[in-house]
Amino acid sequence: MQRKVIIAGGGTGGHIFPAIAIANALKKIHPDTEILFVGAKGKMEMEKVPQAGYPIEGLEIAGLNRSNIFKNILLPFKLWKSLRQSKKILRTFQPDVAIGVGGYASFPILNRAQKSGIPTLIQEQNSFAGKANMILGKKAAKICVAYDGMEKFFPASKLVMTGNPVRSSISQSVIPKPEALQQFGLRTDRQTVFAVGGSLGAKSINEGLTPLLSSFAEKNIQLIWQTGKPYYETALAAAAPYGEHIKVYEFINTMDAAYKAADVVLSRAGALAIAELCVVKKPVIFVPYPYAAEDHQTSNAMNLVNKQAGLIIRDSEVGAQLGNTLFSLLQNKALMEQLENNIAKLGNPNADETIAREVLTLIK
Incomplete structure (x- = not known):
């Protein structure tokens, strides 16, 4: 039929x-x-x-x-x-x-x-x-x-x-972490953050990361940074002195490798991003886009935060809070494990x- x-x-x-x-x-x-x-x-x-x-x-x-x-x-x-x-x-x-x-x-x-x-x-x-x-x-x-x-x-x-x-490219990905890191020219003996603001980038995430780039290098932490088109050139120039630690991309097609390489993800809270993060089981800091219809991104993120499956920073507070929240999470192995275990339960x-x-x- x-x-x-x-x-x-x-x-x-x-x-x-x-x-x-x-x-x-x-x-x-x-x-x-x-x-x-x-x-x-x-x-x-x-x-x-x-x-x-x-x-x-x-x-x-x-x-x-x-x-x-x-x-x-x-x-x-x-x-x-x-x-x-x-x-x-x-x-x-x-x-x-x-x-x-x-x-x-x-x-x-x-x-x-x-x-x-x-x-x-x-x-x-x-x-x-x-x-x-x-x-x-x-x-x-x-x-x-x-x-x-x-x-x-x-x-x-x-x-x-x-x-x-x-996407099956993410849900069925079998790429090992060392190979994923190698794809981005990164080392296996350092912690790695993946920052992603949706397909068009996220202004607040991009502007919040820029002043922290020297701290990434000092603390020996690596960053995979998907900026979106509008901020790409600015980010590239800002990251130039820290080339070994900061990898800047306008758009990443191999999302499965970027997720696999990351120890912590910094992300918007769109429904697709959250579904992917639950499936790849990563500790995540959400920065919801505040102008989404009915502010649904904040609602999406809070649904996970209330289950101890994610952290949240309001868009307007990124400048003040991002460095502290991100670097203290990377030092807190117990919290990273808790977030990972709880978000994994929500994936389908x-x-x-x-x-x-x-x-x-x-x-x-």
């Missing part, structure tokens, strides 16, 4: 990589499954999804601009247009089920699918649900979640605890397959 599935959503790597992981898991279970992605025109998914080998349709949709109200004037028109496009895509492709992974493009498709009687499944990645998902959740058949307490946002009877999907390397099986139960 031919199964047809639409996967809608995107906008950031945090939405796209889990969506591709679900698609791959569906193909693994039933190789003849036909999958169509729907994303937002001009966004990252229009490039990343075809690279992963799947077709994608783009909608004329944009998110609410929270910083400039005037940029929202065309929103109602764009939403109306994307709802019409969604209707046409559904009529042409005729899916058995539609999956929404969050991001602007998931709303029009799932809204129209629900109106057409097509079963829908929502994959809510965060511990604080987005408004669009809360509206869609009322009529969704199932809602796959990664955090406890989600009945605050959704009907409890529809919730399935699955965890967030993680098979979340993609669990979600894929939930999707298949909706196909009649």
Whole structure:
């Protein structure tokens, strides 16, 4: 039997990589499954999804601009247009089920699918649900979640605890630590920190690390630093005198090696980053991005902090606290072990397959 599935959503790597992981898991279970992605025109998914080998349709949709109200004037028109496009895509492709992974493009498709009687499944990645998902959740058949307490946002009877999907390159990585360190030109007899601010970098993390670079060298600690594009040149210049200890990258494609090389990770608190950190079992200091919708990154991080599975520094306090928190953690072996053990309990390397099986139960 031919199964047809639409996967809608995107906008950031945090939405796209889990969506591709679900698609791959569906193909693994039933190789003849036909999958169509729907994303937002001009966004990252229009490039990343075809690279992963799947077709994608783009909608004329944009998110609410929270910083400039005037940029929202065309929103109602764009939403109306994307709802019409969604209707046409559904009529042409005729899916058995539609999956929404969050991001602007998931709303029009799932809204129209629900109106057409097509079963829908929502994959809510965060511990604080987005408004669009809360509206869609009322009529969704199932809602796959990664955090406890989600009945605050959704009907409890529809919730399935699955965890967030993680790229197989990370969940199934077998690279040994010495080899991972060697890839970055680092030594095996020093502690190593991996700092990562999401695919675009993190201003506060970057600016907080810069004055600490001399301390890394003095304390004989190594740093793998993914800066993102805007800060790359500045970081490169700042790190030049400490070349042996500080390795600067605009973007890292071999995330499995970067995680494996690290003794401690400094990270934003997006859902994908957290899912990966739980699977790779690393002590982590979170610096949540404070402007994420509904401040969901702080909510995500606190969910782990309350389980003694991570530390947190507020974005505005990085300058004052980063050095002290980071260097004292590296000296505290007992705390590092505790964080590692507790975060390991929260990882689910098979979340993609669990979600894929939930999707298949909706196909009649």
